Amino acid sequence: MTLTLTDVRLTYPDGDRRLVALDAVNLRITPGELVAVTGPSGSGKSSLLAVAGALTSPESGTVRIEDADVTALDHKGRDRLRRERIGFVFQQANLLASLSALDQLLLVAHLSGASRRPAEARARQLLDRVELGGKAHKRPHQLSGGERQRVGVARALMGTPALLLVDEPTSALDHDRGEAVVSLLRDIAHEQHVATVMVTHDLHYLHLADRTVAMQDGRLAAG
Amino acid sequence: MFIAVRDLRFARGRFALLGAVIALMTLMVVLLTGLTAGLGAASVSAVAALPVDDISFQRPTDGQQVSFATSSLPAEAVATVAAQPGATAAWALGASTTRLQADGRSATVALLGGDPALYPALRQGQAPAGAEVALTADLAEAQSVSVGDTVAVGGQHVRVAAVVATTSFNHLPVVYTPISTWQNLARTDTITAVASTRDGEASAATDAAGMTTVSRDEAFTAVGGYASEQGSLNLMRGLLLAVSALVVGAFFTVWTMQRGVDLAVVRALGGSRGYLLRDALAQAGIVLLVGAAVGAGAAAGLGAVAARVVPFVLDASTVGVPLAAMVAVGALGAAFSVRRVSTVDPLTALGAAR
Numbered sequence: 001m002t003l004t005l006t007d008v009r010l011t012y013p014d015g016d017r018r019l020v021a022l023d024a025v026n027l028r029i030t031p032g033e034l035v036a037v038t039g040p041s042g043s044g045k046s047s048l049l050a051v052a053g054a055l056t057s058p059e060s061g062t063v064r065i066e067d068a069d070v071t072a073l074d075h076k077g078r079d080r081l082r083r084e085r086i087g088f089v090f091q092q093a094n095l096l097a098s099l100s101a102l103d104q105l106l107l108v109a110h111l112s113g114a115s116r117r118p119a120e121a122r123a124r125q126l127l128d129r130v131e132l133g134g135k136a137h138k139r140p141h142q143l144s145g146g147e148r149q150r151v152g153v154a155r156a157l158m159g160t161p162a163l164l165l166v167d168e169p170t171s172a173l174d175h176d177r178g179e180a181v182v183s184l185l186r187d188i189a190h191e192q193h194v195a196t197v198m199v200t201h202d203l204h205y206l207h208l209a210d211r212t213v214a215m216q217d218g219r220l221a222a223g
Numbered sequence: 224m225f226i227a228v229r230d231l232r233f234a235r236g237r238f239a240l241l242g243a244v245i246a247l248m249t250l251m252v253v254l255l256t257g258l259t260a261g262l263g264a265a266s267v268s269a270v271a272a273l274p275v276d277d278i279s280f281q282r283p284t285d286g287q288q289v290s291f292a293t294s295s296l297p298a299e300a301v302a303t304v305a306a307q308p309g310a311t312a313a314w315a316l317g318a319s320t321t322r323l324q325a326d327g328r329s330a331t332v333a334l335l336g337g338d339p340a341l342y343p344a345l346r347q348g349q350a351p352a353g354a355e356v357a358l359t360a361d362l363a364e365a366q367s368v369s370v371g372d373t374v375a376v377g378g379q380h381v382r383v384a385a386v387v388a389t390t391s392f393n394h395l396p397v398v399y400t401p402i403s404t405w406q407n408l409a410r411t412d413t414i415t416a417v418a419s420t421r422d423g424e425a426s427a428a429t430d431a432a433g434m435t436t437v438s439r440d441e442a443f444t445a446v447g448g449y450a451s452e453q454g455s456l457n458l459m460r461g462l463l464l465a466v467s468a469l470v471v472g473a474f475f476t477v478w479t480m481q482r483g484v485d486l487a488v489v490r491a492l493g494g495s496r497g498y499l500l501r502d503a504l505a506q507a508g509i510v511l512l513v514g515a516a517v518g519a520g521a522a523a524g525l526g527a528v529a530a531r532v533v534p535f536v537l538d539a540s541t542v543g544v545p546l547a548a549m550v551a552v553g554a555l556g557a558a559f560s561v562r563r564v565s566t567v568d569p570l571t572a573l574g575a576a577r
Binding site for chain 2: 046049050053055056075076079080081082083084086088090091092094096097098099103106107108110111112139155159167
């Protein structure tokens, strides 16, 4: 699935004026490609993810995921798109405190109305893939930062997404654990042909990306 | 209920605390309801047992309510009421408080005078006539009096002709007697009120005859203290229900705020607003139902013990109705609080999106 952003502009209210978060952003990411998006705080990296992930609608421009115009969808359509075609890996993993590692993944299947038995088999397979098969029943507070982030990656893959959006996955990890997580994301992108956008301010892992783009004041430039 | 059930397990301490509060509130509401019904019965069960539609009282002065204590009508009022359009029968009714003495024991009793057709179900003996009375069963047992015994009522000796089903009037056990005997014992030639039946709409024509006619159930308020007693207890119940709604609402407001990021993550993962709302309401419903059921069960047990020493009614309505009311007001409070889950912005999951 190809992600295409064309002339995307996004602004937020900021007192009595509007703050430009994204300005004339054009970006195309093909299946199996891991693209790193860098830039200083407030440059618009997370806003790019929000628009690409159908979490918010741009003021102008279009966001297309394959042939679908995301900007034309209503909120129910955007919910469905996120459920079925988009995986999110959040900063700090953002796991639900009351759910075990296995349940974090089963929640995604539950939201999609999938049957429990095959969903559980797939969830266990994904936890094995991120080397957490033995900690399926641990809750977030019983896992290390790196383990939580890997559960987050597994959760993002649970719905078999065609587009993976990753927000600062290494911000809470030391270098080795951070590199392990980014390597895992790259391997998944390549193996499963998932178009992957990884927002990061950490330049240590850029060599693992297929391509890097930089953001500054809401504008995109080749990295 | 995927998240709801797991949240309940994870935060079981907090939910157990809320459940305990709901259980205690339900316990108090059910006990108050049983007590209210019990006190109500002790106050007016003799009036409720009258097989009539209406009761006519002496018209009270402006601003006053009809009252068994102050009403006084001439005996001819019975014929006046009987002559009203739609009236099918009318009986004189006398009500006073006096003293019953039997074999060295004594008790304050309500003396109700009237036709035997107005008495509760006969248990033993025959309907009294002349200088005879009928005692309610509890009174007869408490005074160790049987049919055929002689007792003193208001200082005059009368024969106990019958024992009838237990009723109370103004928290006093009741002695029934024919109206002529009542007038004799009460030393009056008037009557208190007129009880009547009808086969149509109530007629207001008694107003012209210096009377005020009310339905039998409206006449409960004519018993001294009934309205204020019931009003106080009902106010307490209402306040408890309101506090319950506030407690449940406050808990779920804080709970919803605490899990704001979790909810945003679920929205970002594609969970719909409706899904989050249903899940949150189901969670509140489980806590409410379990808490209220435990409280009602405990209240039923305590009520069964309390009924031996205080006026307390324990039946399906005094347990089921407050239980349902607790769940309803709790659900209202919870719904008011958790409605905000539907407004959670999935952007919050990204944290730094702005």
